[in-house]
Amino acid sequence: MTNAFLFPGQGSQETGMGKEIYDSIGKARIRLEEACDFLNYDLKKLMFEESDGKLNLTQYAQPAIYVCSAMYLEKAIQSGLSYNYVAGHSLGEYGALYAAGVFSFLDGLALVQKRAEVMSKQNGKGSMAAVMGISEKELLDMISKTHGAVVAANLNSPMQTVISGTDEGINMIERELSKNPSIIFRRLSVSAAFHSPQMEEAYDVMRTEIEKMSFNEPICDVVSNVTGKATNDLKIMKENLIQQMTGQVRWNDSVKEMKRLGVEVFYEIGHGRVLKKLNRMIVASPKCFSV
Numbered sequence: 510m511t512n513a514f515l516f517p518g519q520g521s522q523e524t525g526m527g528k529e530i531y532d533s534i535g536k537a538r539i540r541l542e543e544a545c546d547f548l549n550y551d552l553k554k555l556m557f558e559e560s561d562g563k564l565n566l567t568q569y570a571q572p573a574i575y576v577c578s579a580m581y582l583e584k585a586i587q588s589g590l591s592y593n594y595v596a597g598h599s600l601g602e603y604g605a606l607y608a609a610g611v612f613s614f615l616d617g618l619a620l621v622q623k624r625a626e627v628m629s630k631q632n633g634k635g636s637m638a639a640v641m642g643i644s645e646k647e648l649l650d651m652i653s654k655t656h657g658a659v660v661a662a663n664l665n666s667p668m669q670t671v672i673s674g675t676d677e678g679i680n681m682i683e684r685e686l687s688k689n690p691s692i693i694f695r696r697l698s699v700s701a702a703f704h705s706p707q708m709e710e711a712y713d714v715m716r717t718e719i720e721k722m723s724f725n726e727p728i729c730d731v732v733s734n735v736t737g738k739a740t741n742d743l744k745i746m747k748e749n750l751i752q753q754m755t756g757q758v759r760w761n762d763s764v765k766e767m768k769r770l771g772v773e774v775f776y777e778i779g780h781g782r783v784l785k786k787l788n789r790m791i792v793a794s795p796k797c798f799s800v
Contacts, residue, residue: 517598520697543614567632616722673705
């Protein structure tokens with residue numbers, strides 16, 4: 510059977526995430542303890558007991574999600590699950606690359622920590638919103654009229670797209686969409702316009718960080734956010750990970766690509782069921798399980 514492991518991104522964080530895995534699986538406990546030592550703050554307390562909103566801040570949410578997915582990966586492996594492909598939604602691509610053996614747990618955490626740090630410094634540079642109930646083509650036609658102020662950041666499913674851009678541009682799209690009451694427009698709780706030209710400064714920093722890190726030959730193919738295609742070429746993986754900072758998350762294409770390649774079962778490796786729900790919108794009767 511051909512399986513794929515999927516890793517969720519920012520937005521999947523929640524107080525209590527990973528607690529059950531920490532209590533029951535020794536190797537998962539080691540991952541979290543390693544992360545706490547590396548980060549020099551109590552990530553465990555933040556994940557299990559957080560109550561002041563810090564877990565939703567980019568600089569803390571991204572490391573927490575990456576570490577939590579690494580913990581769930583230990584559960585999946587202990588359960589005897591195997592995988593032929595990996596993919597991650599935005600930040601989740603780092604978890605996917607770790608699962609593919611492209612870098613070590615701590616090397617991946619170092620990249621994620623830097624990513625979280627530089628993205629959090631872009632606070633106030635634009636906003637994002639999820640749009641549902643309108644076709645991708647119709648929405649893209651509308652976005653084109655903003656002359657680059659707004660981009661389609663996440664192509665999540667045939668009927669769900671996340672847009673990203675300047676506050677003025679996002680407001681303009683919202684006004685247009687409000688004319689049709691059947692369209693759902695929901696602003697996201699993010700601090701900036703991720704996956705858009707607003708992330709150019711973060712892009713420059715991450716290019717340097719990613720290029721200087723040594724990547725290992727993968728144990729399986731990785732499906733990239735930017736292309737929606739599978740690859741085992743390290744040079745391509747690095748460039749795709751760099752381009753992801755300002756580029757699109759082509760989740761719809763990624764899932765279709767994996768189905769085309771023969772994937773029969775998807776496993777969501779991490780907290781929650783965000784990707785499981787998205788997959789139901791993309792392919793008919795997908796076999797997708799939360800680990």
